[in-house]
Amino acid sequence: MSAVVALSACSTAQIKEVDKETFYLTEYYSEPVTGFDSWSLRRQAKEVCPTGYRYLLRTAGKPSEFAKQHFECVGGQDCTYALEWRIQCTDQPQEKFSIFGKS
Numbered sequence: 001m002s003a004v005v006a007l008s009a010c011s012t013a014q015i016k017e018v019d020k021e022t023f024y025l026t027e028y029y030s031e032p033v034t035g036f037d038s039w040s041l042r043r044q045a046k047e048v049c050p051t052g053y054r055y056l057l058r059t060a061g062k063p064s065e066f067a068k069q070h071f072e073c074v075g076g077q078d079c080t081y082a083l084e085w086r087i088q089c090t091d092q093p094q095e096k097f098s099i100f101g102k103s
Contacts (some may be wrong), residue, residue, distance in 0.1 A: 013025065014027075015044060017048075018086075022056070022086065022088050023048050023088075024085070025045060025087065026083070026085075027040060027041055027082070028081070029080070029081055030080045031070065032066065032067040032068055032072070032073070032079060033066055036059065036060065036085075041083065045085065048087075049087060049089035051091045051092075052093055053092075054087065054090050055086070055087055056087060057085065057086040058084070061081060061084060062080065062082065064078065067079040
């Protein structure tokens with residue numbers, strides 16, 4: 001069973017169901033990679049796994065070299081990449097999201 005769901009008109013996030021408890025979440029960005037966390041992917045993960053989830057994989061990918069600085073994107077370099085999570089639904093509380101990182 002495989003399903004891909006586009007989430008909202010203003011979001012480029014997608015959900016692909018691998019099986020009943022495992023999901024691929026993907027969101028597209030056009031900037032240098034700054035980390036593997038995403039508030040919107042956390043929100044989507046909570047929607048598909050309301051009792052909690054664990055990360056199986058968090059990665060960023062693109063077919064060419066990543067931009068390292070924002071000025072490269074303004075200078076014409078293709079800065080688009082996909083932030084991808086693979087999660088598995090579990091019965092565990094989730095860590096709180098913080099703009100300051102993990103405490």
